Amino acid sequence: MKLVAKNLTLAYEAGQNIIDDINFEIEDHKLVSLLGPSGSGKSTILNMIAGLLTPTAGEIYFGEQNVTKLTVSNRNIGMVFQNYALYPNMTVRNNIGFPLKIAKIARNKRQEEIERLAKLVHVDDQLDKRPGELSGGQQQRVAIARALARKPAVLLLDEPLSNLDAKLRTEMREEIARIQHETGVTTIFVTHDQNEAMHISDKIMLLSDGTIQQYAVPNDLYDRPANLFTAKFIGDPQINTFDQPQALAYLQKYFAKPVKTIGIRPDALSTIKTTGSVALPVTLKSYSKYGAEELSRFDFFSVELDGENVDGVSDTQIGQALEVYVPLTQIHGFDDQDQHVDVIQPSAKILEANR
Numbered sequence: 032m033k034l035v036a037k038n039l040t041l042a043y044e045a046g047q048n049i050i051d052d053i054n055f056e057i058e059d060h061k062l063v064s065l066l067g068p069s070g071s072g073k074s075t076i077l078n079m080i081a082g083l084l085t086p087t088a089g090e091i092y093f094g095e096q097n098v099t100k101l102t103v104s105n106r107n108i109g110m111v112f113q114n115y116a117l118y119p120n121m122t123v124r125n126n127i128g129f130p131l132k133i134a135k136i137a138r139n140k141r142q143e144e145i146e147r148l149a150k151l152v153h154v155d156d157q158l159d160k161r162p163g164e165l166s167g168g169q170q171q172r173v174a175i176a177r178a179l180a181r182k183p184a185v186l187l188l189d190e191p192l193s194n195l196d197a198k199l200r201t202e203m204r205e206e207i208a209r210i211q212h213e214t215g216v217t218t219i220f221v222t223h224d225q226n227e228a229m230h231i232s233d234k235i236m237l238l239s240d241g242t243i244q245q246y247a248v249p250n251d252l253y254d255r256p257a258n259l260f261t262a263k264f265i266g267d268p269q270i271n272t273f274d275q276p277q278a279l280a281y282l283q284k285y286f287a288k289p290v291k292t293i294g295i296r297p298d299a300l301s302t303i304k305t306t307g308s309v310a311l312p313v314t315l316k317s318y319s320k321y322g323a324e325e326l327s328r329f330d331f332f333s334v335e336l337d338g339e340n341v342d343g344v345s346d347t348q349i350g351q352a353l354e355v356y357v358p359l360t361q362i363h364g365f366d367d368q369d370q371h372v373d374v375i376q377p378s379a380k381i382l383e384a385n386r
């Protein structure tokens with residue numbers, strides 16, 4: 032089911048909008064993450080979609096139906112929370128079947144559905160156990176099966192992996208992606224973990240202070256950040272940003288409008304010249320290698336630039352001057368409102384001028 036939010040606003044106190052007039056559309060069958068720092072409004076948006084919170088203004092549509100005034104139970108949603116909220120005294124079978132029992136589905140049909148759902152989430156060999164006898168990952172699978180039991184229009188997942196250890200988190204995020212893919216249910220996934228969001232999502236809605244900073248496919252947030260917030264929030268190690276006059280002046284000629292800040296991701300640097308790249312005069316300040324990751328630090332007009340896995344840098348001496356190259360399209364300029372400024376289309380003439 033497609034989901035649309037129009038002018039969605041929420042204030043707990045008059046005049047103080049926690050969510051401020053946001054608009055978005057989530058396409059049918061897609062998995063969208065709501066990503067952002069603590070307090071950015073992720074849970075508030077999810078709770079309005081679920082019907083647990085009533086918007087101060089604006090509307091929510093499931094398909095063509097305006098659901099803004101409908102109660103939780105009339106919206107046909109499935110929800111999974113971080114603490115699973117399984118019924119401890121019921122077996123897995125009865126936990127999964129509970130929503131079907133409430134819906135007065137006949138016993139035979141119910142058992143069939145339970146078996147199907149248990150197979151889907153891979154707990155079909157655990158049906159007679161109680162939640163306390165299951166691992167965290169298995170409990171989460173049961174919670175997902177239960178949330179899917181009524182064939183919800185939308186599946187809402189609120190930080191469902193945050194109680195799991197690192198290895199299980201990775202495994203379960205792949206599982207959620209698989210289950211979503213197999214069922215095709217439109218899914219909204221709340222997380223503050225960019226890695227999780229980048230791996231699992233068809234699209235990411237990045238939030239800060241109750242506003243949408245960027246809503247795009249994961250790679251676009253990394254490669255084409257719409258503003259400085261997105262550029263800095265997405266990416267680990269963090270993007271290099273600088274506003275020192277000499278460094279800015281060196282690169283300003285590549286932009287059509289004045290830039291106040293420039294951002295270059297650490298993995299965009301290379302010592303190997305390629306077509307369409309810009310040369311930066313730098314000095315190598317430090318170099319270290321941990322496993323497959325090589326980290327280097329350069330001085331560029333007194334700006335510290337971090338590099339990650341910079342080709343060819345291991346042959347350079349500390350303190351040595353050299354040129355590093357960055358594809359022009361990976362030099363991100365931001366104006367005095369922190370909005371992205373496009374580079375002038377790479378032309379041979381411009382690039383030549385810097386050689």
Ligand SMILES: Nc1ncnc2c1ncn2[C@@H]1O[C@H](COP(=O)(O)OP(=O)(O)OP(=O)(O)O)[C@@H](O)[C@H]1O
Nearest residue numbers: 043044049067068069070071072073074075076223
């Ligand atoms: N009941 C409430 N009364 C007043 N303000 C609230 C209430 N609940 C949440 N807020 C505020 O609304 C803002 C958004 O909170 P929300 O829980 O949606 O953020 P979040 O992005 O989900 O954060 P987290 O990752 O920490 O859960 C925060 O500033 C929070 O302090």
